[in-house]
Amino acid sequence: MLIGIPALLGPELLATLRAMGHGDEIALVDGNYPAEEQARRLIRADGHPLIPVLDAILSILPVDDAVPEALFRASVKGDPSRADPVHHEIEAICAKRAPGRKVVALAGADFYARVKSAHAIVATSEPRLYANIIIRKGVIYPPETRKP
Numbered sequence: 001m002l003i004g005i006p007a008l009l010g011p012e013l014l015a016t017l018r019a020m021g022h023g024d025e026i027a028l029v030d031g032n033y034p035a036e037e038q039a040r041r042l043i044r045a046d047g048h049p050l051i052p053v054l055d056a057i058l059s060i061l062p063v064d065d066a067v068p069e070a071l072f073r074a075s076v077k078g079d080p081s082r083a084d085p086v087h088h089e090i091e092a093i094c095a096k097r098a099p100g101r102k103v104v105a106l107a108g109a110d111f112y113a114r115v116k117s118a119h120a121i122v123a124t125s126e127p128r129l130y131a132n133i134i135i136r137k138g139v140i141y142p143p144e145t146r147k148p
């Protein structure tokens with residue numbers, strides 16, 4: 001256990017988040033996602049639903065503010081115009097932790113391709129379908145500088 005670090009974030013996940021560079025992406029996926037097959041690096045978060053894992057990660061990981069889009073979610077049956085309740089929960093956590101950043105819904109094939117190229121995949125035990133999000137890592141600005 002560490003002060004200020006959510007206990008939900010284990011050593012492997014913390015090391016991966018720390019090792020990621022600016023612009024690297026991490027995917028958090030539901031229990032049905034073929035994470036083992038698609039991951040370059042796989043981190044298991046078995047027994048945890050997606051929303052608390054997302055909240056914990058976003059409490060310590062900066063979201064990229066150098067690009068117009070840095071948060072991407074899966075869509076219902078590949079249709080970006082559709083959203084399930086879990087997507088609204090994802091958007092609420094992102095609004096709280098990364099204010100002003102929009103969560104972009106991607107079509108099925110586009111989402112899968114982006115996950116395959118992600119730095120890592122975190123496989124949760126989330127039972128709801130399409131409960132998947134990709135986060136692009138930003139930077140932590142030095143105290144003496146201001147965000148552009």
